[in-house]
Amino acid sequence: MQMRDWTMSGALAAILLGVAATQAPADSLAVAARTIADEKAVFATVESVSVVPARARIGGTVITLKVREGDSVSRGQEIATIGDDKLALQMRSLDAQIEALQAQAGQAQIDFDRINGLVERGTLPRVKLDEARTALNVAENGLRAKTAERAVVQQQFKEGQVLAPDDGRVLKKMVTVGSVVLPGDPVVSVAQQHYKLRLRVPERHARLLKQGDRLRIDGAEVGDLAAKFGTIDLVYPLIEDGRVVADATVEGLGQYFVGDRLRVWIAGGERPAFVIPSRYVRTEFGIDYVRLGEPGKAIAVPVQRGREHPSPDMPDGLEILSGLRNGDRLVQP
Incomplete structure (x- = not known):
C-alpha cells in the first residue's frame, strides 16, 4: 500500500511538472x-593619433624633470625646467645699467627744469633749453631700450620651462636632470590622448x-x-x-x-x-x-x-x- 502511494505521488508530480513546462x-x-x-x-x-615632442626653447642645463614614462599630461603643463647661468649674469648686468640710466634720466630732468626756468626769466638763451630737452630725450630713450632688453632676458628665463604641447601621455624621456640641451632639442615625447x-x-x-x-x-x-x-x-x-x-x-x-x-x-x-x-x-x-x-x-x-x-x-x-x-x-x- 505504501509503495502504491509513492507511485501515485511520483506520477502526479510528473504530470504537474509537464503541465508547468507546457504552460x-x-x-x-x-x-x-x-x-x-x-x-x-x-x-x-x-x-x-600623433606623437609630438616637447622641445627645449633655450639652451642650457636641465634643472628639474617633473614627469616620467606613463604619466598623463595636459596642454601647457610644465614638464621640465632648463637653466642657463649666463642669463642670470645678463640680468644682473642689465639691472645695473638700468639703475645708471635712471640716474642719468633723473639728472637730465632736473637740468631741463632748471634751464627752463632760467630761459623764461631771460637769463639763458633758448638754445640751452633745446640742448637740455635733447639730453633728456636721449636719457629716457636709453632707459626704455635697456628696459626692453631686460624684458627679452626675462622672457628667456620663462622659456626655460618646457611645456606639454598637448593632452596625452608621456611615452619616453630623452634627457635626465643635469643633461645639456640646445634650443629645439626634444625633452620628452608625448602621445596625444x-x-x-x-x-x-x-x-x-x-x-x-x-x-x-x-x-x-x-x-x-x-x-x-x-x-x-x-x-x-x-x-x-x-x-x-x-x-x-x-x-x-x-x-x-x-x-x-x-x-x-x-x-x-x-x-x-x-x-x-x-x-x-x-x-x-x-x-x-x-x-x-x-x-x-x-x-x-x-x-x-x-x-x-x-x-x-x-x-x-x-x-x-x-x-x-x-x-x-x-x-x-x-x-x-
Whole structure:
C-alpha cells in the first residue's frame, strides 16, 4: 500500500511538472539565412593619433624633470625646467645699467627744469633749453631700450620651462636632470590622448578594404566580455612589404599601452550563413543540439557549430554550419 502511494505521488508530480513546462513561456526564433561578412583575422597595433615632442626653447642645463614614462599630461603643463647661468649674469648686468640710466634720466630732468626756468626769466638763451630737452630725450630713450632688453632676458628665463604641447601621455624621456640641451632639442615625447588602430592587411585583400568598413575585436583582446566594433577611417595608398596600411577608430580602446598588438576581424567579402544566438544551442556529451518546433512540442536536433559571429544586433551570435533550414523555429532550451 505504501509503495502504491509513492507511485501515485511520483506520477502526479510528473504530470504537474509537464503541465508547468507546457504552460511556461518559452522564447522562440524563426531561422532565416542572412548575408554576413566573410571575416579575416589580421593584426593591428594601438597607436596614438600623433606623437609630438616637447622641445627645449633655450639652451642650457636641465634643472628639474617633473614627469616620467606613463604619466598623463595636459596642454601647457610644465614638464621640465632648463637653466642657463649666463642669463642670470645678463640680468644682473642689465639691472645695473638700468639703475645708471635712471640716474642719468633723473639728472637730465632736473637740468631741463632748471634751464627752463632760467630761459623764461631771460637769463639763458633758448638754445640751452633745446640742448637740455635733447639730453633728456636721449636719457629716457636709453632707459626704455635697456628696459626692453631686460624684458627679452626675462622672457628667456620663462622659456626655460618646457611645456606639454598637448593632452596625452608621456611615452619616453630623452634627457635626465643635469643633461645639456640646445634650443629645439626634444625633452620628452608625448602621445596625444586619442588612440587609433593601425592595421596591416595582406595586399590580396586590398581591393576589398575601403573607408567606412566595419571591423570587430574579440572582447578577450581588450579585457572585456563583449566584442568591440570599429570603423576604418583611412586606407593608405602605399603598399609596404606586401601589406596595406589602414587606420580605424574603435570606441573604448585602451588609453595606456601604445604599440599593443590586437587580433582584428575585417570583412573579406560576403556570404550567406545561418547565425543564431548562442543561448539556443545546448551541448550534451560533446554534441551540440537545438530544439525545433513549438513550445511544449519541440524536438532536439543535432547541429554543427561554427565560430562565433557577434554583431551589434546579436552580441552572442553563433554561426551554424549544418542542421538548420530556412523557416525552422528554434525554442530556447
